[in-house]
Amino acid sequence: MASPPRERLTFSQAYGHEPLPAPLRLGELPQAVRNALFAVLVEHLTSSTTVTYLTSGAVRRRLRDPWLSILRKQHVHFYQRPADEFEPSWSDVIADIKSTCFNAQFDRVLSLIEFFSREDFLIDPSLADEFNSVFEAYSVPYRLVDPGPSVIPMATEEEGQVVRQAFLDLGSDRFAGARKHLHDAGVYLGQPGKEAGSIRESIHAVESVCKVLAESPNATLTSALGRLKTKIPMHPAFATALEKLYSYTNDEKGIRHAQLGNEANADLADAQFMFGTCASFVSYLIGRARTAGLV
16 A cells, blocks of 8 residues: 555554555544534634724624524524524534544534535535545545535445545536436445445446436347447446446346345445446446446
């Protein structure tokens, strides 16, 4: 594994006095990461605060919009508290956010980050980017990606780039179905016991793209691929690989047609592989279609 860039290392790490930072595993959110995420939120909250210096020497901080409105929504919809109990004081708001960032389970922290990122059109378009910068700096295997944005697990930074590109390629309305499938695949990937669901949604994303490009909404992936071969330049090996992946999801009991309480025997490694691979295939197919003038 390549070493992190020098600018992400301390002097001690760069010169061997401390160990290099290791990539974190899914579900890990150490104190340093929580602290950095909290710092981003405090910085943005501070920018939406009016400070008054009282004659007694005390300092009064008063929150204003847009954060005031967002925090009211957070009080009701994230913390599930009665609206009339919202107290917009700086100390109360910071105490709530700090408690969540430092004491809550990792998924609750990521849900909070997701909540604020989805409000970034009211705050600052760079908010999600700042959270992603924290994830990258600390080798956290999650990224905020559109649509949403939503927190999606990423096994490696390279996979993160592949997945982000796939979502960009799926930005057109005609690929809304495929985008939803790939999004759900990423969401399931971060939930223990949902690996089969992630695999199912990953291959559905590819299948959906093939149907759109082949203009065959009722086709299977195999038949849609057959039509696509006559429309876009595609190496036979790629088509064969796609068909084999499709066959795998059909043959493995329960993956494509899950029965209640009877999910297929799939693990995280399988789901991560399918997620990254299907994201790559999505971009490959759309890129080929773009070259052929179909997109």
